[in-house]
Amino acid sequence: MDTRSPGTTHLTDEQRIDWLRLIRSDRVGPHTFRSLVNHFGSARAALDRLPDLARRGGASRPGRICSEADAHAELAASRKLGVSLAAPGEAGYPPRLAVLDDAPPLLGVRGALDVLMRPVIAIVGSRNASGAGLKFAGTLARDLGEAGFIIASGLARGIDQAAHRASLASGTVAVLAGGHDKIYPPEHEDLLAAIVGTNGAAISEMPLGHVPRARDFPRRNRLISGAALGVVVVEAAFRSGSLITARIAAEQGREVFAVPGSPLDPRAAGTNDLIKQGATLTTEASDVIHAVEPIMGRPIELREPDNDEPLDVDPAASDRARIVDLLGPSPVLLDDLIRMAGTSPAIVRTVLLELELAGRLERHGGGLVSLI
Amino acid sequence: MDTRSPGTTHLTDEQRIDWLRLIRSDRVGPHTFRSLVNHFGSARAALDRLPDLARRGGASRPGRICSEADAHAELAASRKLGVSLAAPGEAGYPPRLAVLDDAPPLLGVRGALDVLMRPVIAIVGSRNASGAGLKFAGTLARDLGEAGFIIASGLARGIDQAAHRASLASGTVAVLAGGHDKIYPPEHEDLLAAIVGTNGAAISEMPLGHVPRARDFPRRNRLISGAALGVVVVEAAFRSGSLITARIAAEQGREVFAVPGSPLDPRAAGTNDLIKQGATLTTEASDVIHAVEPIMGRPIELREPDNDEPLDVDPAASDRARIVDLLGPSPVLLDDLIRMAGTSPAIVRTVLLELELAGRLERHGGGLVSLI
Numbered sequence: 001m002d003t004r005s006p007g008t009t010h011l012t013d014e015q016r017i018d019w020l021r022l023i024r025s026d027r028v029g030p031h032t033f034r035s036l037v038n039h040f041g042s043a044r045a046a047l048d049r050l051p052d053l054a055r056r057g058g059a060s061r062p063g064r065i066c067s068e069a070d071a072h073a074e075l076a077a078s079r080k081l082g083v084s085l086a087a088p089g090e091a092g093y094p095p096r097l098a099v100l101d102d103a104p105p106l107l108g109v110r111g112a113l114d115v116l117m118r119p120v121i122a123i124v125g126s127r128n129a130s131g132a133g134l135k136f137a138g139t140l141a142r143d144l145g146e147a148g149f150i151i152a153s154g155l156a157r158g159i160d161q162a163a164h165r166a167s168l169a170s171g172t173v174a175v176l177a178g179g180h181d182k183i184y185p186p187e188h189e190d191l192l193a194a195i196v197g198t199n200g201a202a203i204s205e206m207p208l209g210h211v212p213r214a215r216d217f218p219r220r221n222r223l224i225s226g227a228a229l230g231v232v233v234v235e236a237a238f239r240s241g242s243l244i245t246a247r248i249a250a251e252q253g254r255e256v257f258a259v260p261g262s263p264l265d266p267r268a269a270g271t272n273d274l275i276k277q278g279a280t281l282t283t284e285a286s287d288v289i290h291a292v293e294p295i296m297g298r299p300i301e302l303r304e305p306d307n308d309e310p311l312d313v314d315p316a317a318s319d320r321a322r323i324v325d326l327l328g329p330s331p332v333l334l335d336d337l338i339r340m341a342g343t344s345p346a347i348v349r350t351v352l353l354e355l356e357l358a359g360r361l362e363r364h365g366g367g368l369v370s371l372i
Numbered sequence: 373m374d375t376r377s378p379g380t381t382h383l384t385d386e387q388r389i390d391w392l393r394l395i396r397s398d399r400v401g402p403h404t405f406r407s408l409v410n411h412f413g414s415a416r417a418a419l420d421r422l423p424d425l426a427r428r429g430g431a432s433r434p435g436r437i438c439s440e441a442d443a444h445a446e447l448a449a450s451r452k453l454g455v456s457l458a459a460p461g462e463a464g465y466p467p468r469l470a471v472l473d474d475a476p477p478l479l480g481v482r483g484a485l486d487v488l489m490r491p492v493i494a495i496v497g498s499r500n501a502s503g504a505g506l507k508f509a510g511t512l513a514r515d516l517g518e519a520g521f522i523i524a525s526g527l528a529r530g531i532d533q534a535a536h537r538a539s540l541a542s543g544t545v546a547v548l549a550g551g552h553d554k555i556y557p558p559e560h561e562d563l564l565a566a567i568v569g570t571n572g573a574a575i576s577e578m579p580l581g582h583v584p585r586a587r588d589f590p591r592r593n594r595l596i597s598g599a600a601l602g603v604v605v606v607e608a609a610f611r612s613g614s615l616i617t618a619r620i621a622a623e624q625g626r627e628v629f630a631v632p633g634s635p636l637d638p639r640a641a642g643t644n645d646l647i648k649q650g651a652t653l654t655t656e657a658s659d660v661i662h663a664v665e666p667i668m669g670r671p672i673e674l675r676e677p678d679n680d681e682p683l684d685v686d687p688a689a690s691d692r693a694r695i696v697d698l699l700g701p702s703p704v705l706l707d708d709l710i711r712m713a714g715t716s717p718a719i720v721r722t723v724l725l726e727l728e729l730a731g732r733l734e735r736h737g738g739g740l741v742s743l744i
């Protein structure tokens with residue numbers, strides 16, 4: 001998967017079906033997808049090897065592999081809804097999102113695809129926002145829109161909604177946690193229709209028909225921040241979802257902005273804390289614009305080629321056994337595991353991939369893995 | 373005036389009268405007082421030279437020199453009110469205040485003088501504060517008081533009052549803009565009585581009978597910040613007096629803390645702006661305590677001996693004329709003036725002192741001077 005030249009990639013119809021089959025198969029996430037395609041050279045070759053890899057990883061039952069028919073059906077249904085499935089580097093795939101480690105191999109994109117190629121600022125915040133918070137989010141979204149930025153948010157109640165509505169004319173992007181046909185919350189279907197009907201777009205990495213569950217929202221949040229130059233958090237209580245987005249944004253190297261509030265207002269506790277941790281205090285659009293202007297000038301930092309993390313075609317059974325022994329329910333650092341295993345990194349990575357495809361491995365953030 | 377050993381100084385009765393006469397004489401401020409005493413060796417010697425210096429500076433009429441009788445009268449009246457006139461380094465003179473360039477030579481101190489020797493945090497803010505602002509100021513003052521800090525403020529309505537009231541039990545200091553017998557606002561005489569009657573103190577550099585005018589408040593504000601380790605600004609609109617205190621505090625090397633608020637609340641515009649400029653965002657006492665703890669451990673940075681800025685006993689008339697020519701109504705940097713005058717710094721400083729005592733020179737901040 002070459003992402004070094006965004007905008008120039010174009011999958012063949014056949015490749016797109018293969019990619020879709022691979023990413024829709026059980027236990028294949030964006031990371032695993034990348035490892036497999038890098039190692040086996042194509043999604044097709046990886047699909048052929050999936051059952052064998054999972055069996056070697058000790059799968060109790062084989063994971064479901066998405067059939068060609070199912071992939072064709074999803075592609076057709078998506079097209080009918082006006083949704084294209086874009087690969088990193090293709091038109092409609094936000095360029096900054098394309099260079100993330102865990103960029104979705106295929107992103108369902110709908111609406112005015114050109115807005116997805118323009119500079120994006122994300123605005124997120126509480127669902128139960130105050131009147132002042134809603135008003136501020138609207139003013140900020142309008143001012144940033146007038147300055148030429150596209151506003152991304154999560155289509156939720158409260159701040160998200162206010163940000164989308166205020167940037168309908170200038171262009172806004174709804175980032176969905178479920179499939180394009182399973183809008184959450186349902187009462188925002190009209191808002192979504194207004195977004196894609198005017199000058200905006202909606203994106204999702206989930207298949208059609210996927211009803212969003214609680215765990216899909218943090219996963220979705222990485223796309224909100226990943227597509228953007230920076231994320232503005234407007235009102236957020238302690239331990240709220242918006243703070244997760246802010247944390248992910250910082251990990252992704254995105255600018256984090258936070259709107260201050262009274263220490264006596266619990267809805268400002270999270271944003272004040274972000275500022276204490278280094279987020280840029282934001283009271284007006286110019287605070288955001290001044291901070292991201294220097295970044296916009298820079299070319300998007302391209303992902304390194306992946307051949308620095310090769311796999312090994314066929315680890316010895318003894319290596320596999322030793323690595324499984326070293327793993328347990330407590331997360332351990334991949335680097336420590338490689339050191340303790342006394343074997344090559346390629347072998348360790350291959351065994352972990354096998355375990356993952358067998359449904360026996362969990363990957364945590366920060367290079368930590370554990371046995372399930 | 374040796375301030376290198378705070379706590380050990382003790383003026384004789386005679387010296388105190390001389391010091392009081394000199395600082396109460398026309399056109400003698402803390403800076404001039406220091407130059408004169410450093411140069412002539414004592415306040416008494418400086419008093420003898422005042423008329424001559426002012427005449428050489430071109431005084432149209434001689435400035436009034438405070439008589440010995442008037443000084444004795446002020447001292448007696450002060451004593452009657454329970455006010456001591458303390459010199460830097462004497463008991464009751466806040467140690468951090470004592471080391472400022474423009475420390476008052478004599479400070480009228482009243483109440484529990486020991487609190488003036490303890491670590492001080494200043495809390496200031498709007499007179500027309502919001503309910504939330506008043507509540508926060510009270511909570512912060514109480515928490516900092518419980519942590520062992522003395523709270524200083526300006527006895528004004530609003531934030532000041534809330535901070536004083538909440539720290540009555542732990543100890544609070546009212547810093548006055550007028551004389552100890554001219555309380556502003558008058559309705560806070562009861563509050564002041566409560567402060568000095570329990571565990572607190574009041575300080576003023578002004579003579580008894582001095583009714584505070586508008587220009588006395590910025591001057592007073594340097595004492596609020598100067599006595600403190602840091603200044604917390606709770607609610608402040610743009611261009612408000614509290615922001616002047618914050619600016620002076622920063623110039624004095626004090627920590628500046630600001631309490632955030634909604635961008636839509638004009639009473640938070642000043643504090644949010646302070647945070648953008650580097651003030652520490654403050655939502656609870658621990659934000660203040662963590663920032664000042666490392667400073668408290670350090671010994672108070674003592675003022676350098678003053679003999680690095682000597683005067684010249686008798687500048688030539690030609691030097692004096694050239695320096696006056698170089699001056700005008702636009703402020704000019706003292707350093708530039710010294711360079712342009714083509715003469716010794718001591719001569720320039722002496723001529724400026726003469727002009728000052730003649731009422732012809734104005735000193736601005738940052739080493740700027742202009743002709744009046």
